[in-house]
Amino acid sequence: MINHKNITMKYININRKVTALLFILMTFSTSLNAQWNIPKEAKNSIPPVEATYKTVEEGKVLFQKNCISCHGIPGKGENNKAINATDLGDESYQLKHTVGEVFYQFNTGMGAMPSFKNRFSEEEKWHIAFYVKSFDNSFKISGERIKTLNANLKMSINDSDKTIKVTATVTDDNGSINAAANTKINFYVKRIFGNMPVSEDIKTNEDGIAVFKFPDDIPGDEKGKIKIIAGFEDTDRYGKNTETAEVTWGKVLHYENPNLKRTLWGSNKRVPVWLLITYLSVTLGVWFVIFYVAFQITRIKNAGK
């Protein structure tokens, strides 16, 4: 562990109330008054990569991880109004900005919006710009639109070697069932606030079968119970169908209520024994001395009579 004696907790010596107020004013004034200053070249800049449905999808994934916290899903009005973030699906925004301008804004940042210049590769940044512009009907996207298939997952649990076999199938329009081959399957375990991914790069084979070996170090509850969720990585193509299984493969939680131990920080009832003995013996000792002295004084007094 690093020694952090050097950390100094210094408050700047101004009334904190004033500081807070000043700060709030400042954030608002910077985010509200600042204006985008987009150079003309940006407007007509030509993307080095092609906008296809595939690249748009890739942009969507990045957008959901990095942008929706402020902007929300475009066109849904989920943008954070407090920091003046734009709903990027809004017509007024889309009509005003070309794909090059979207790229520029994303690259440079302004006010409350950070610059993502060094966070992503050039290509990734263009993919995000494509995704943003995909909400503009006049924006041309080449290639074939991805159609969500009617896909299903089936889990079979093997308790002896802690593996889960998943069979992925696709039902086509004619009702015939085919294997979903060579597609990535993600496995998650359920945790209190969300699902934690536990698998890396597991793909189905030609028969649509993927096998997942459950790791040994995942904690379960007091009985080792754990919920495993399987789903397709490519949710746009295969849909968001997931399959859940409950197994007892988790590390058994040995839970001990720390409050039942005798500790210094505990309440009176849980005081450490050594402290109790020391305290009581000191107190009793002092009282004993007082009484002993009083007794001796009365003896002296009586002897003098």
Next chain:
Amino acid sequence: MKRKNKPENNNKNKTSRREFLKKGLLAGAGTVLGGGVVGSFNAFAESGDTIKVLGPDGKVMSVDKSHLKEIGARTEKQMQKEGRDGIPGRKWVKVIDLSKCKNARMCMAACQNAHQLRPDQHHVNVLRMDRGGETAPFFMPKPCQHCDDPPCTKVCPVDATFKRQDGLVLIDNERCIGCRFCIAACPYSARIFNWTEPKDAEKYEDVEYNVELNVPQKKGTVSKCLFSADLLRIDKMPYCVTACPNGVYWFGDENENAVTNGTTKETVNFKKLLKDNAAYVLMPELGTEPRVYYLPEKDRMFPFVYEGSTELKKDKH
């Protein structure tokens, strides 16, 4: 308290009616605390008297008295007991990623809103920091560290502040005598004192005290960050964690070895996150064993800008 009042009983004599109204008030308080629901609107005839209650969204509403009925509102005794025991099997942890903090102060606003605090009272505070020498300044949110060996609970003479089995350190304002020993004992300056009447005191007059929310706040008592124990009870992340727009906070259960980001809702392996990012705790040399971990301010998402300056103005002593 789960006994139901039938309408004919209410009109028979005054005493039972008064009792009923009392319960109505209780139900109003219950809705504020999220524990109760005002229901069965057609069960009783209207009495003509209206009563103002706080709705779950914080709006004051006017409801006919006869419409109020208590459904499972937790009594203060229950809340006290549950609040002291904590949630079995859990060990709450918070991870704060300093590389993502840009001093947006949404966490502070959400916290102050929830815990009836004025803008100058902080359960969580965003500080301007540097590590001395030529190091670059950074922002650091600082909540209560919920130490596993808390110095504050050791000094409390009346057992008002205590450590729960799920790792939280809470304070009971009903027991607190305002001696402020705990404030002096805390090495992280995480505690505040209500020197004056708390914000909106009259609005919270009839609200039942919830030890997991420290609401209503009481003048002359100490208050502190509670990791939003009231939300954890209903499997929700703390107010500050979900309010952050920049993904600074991770929150979760150490026993599950998982933490979830309040902004992106991404869930990751807790120990791996700490290991991969060289996490540390504040003042480990004190042996307080904090439950709040910090990830260093490397690869920052935002430049340090405070009051238009990228430098940290040092105090002149």
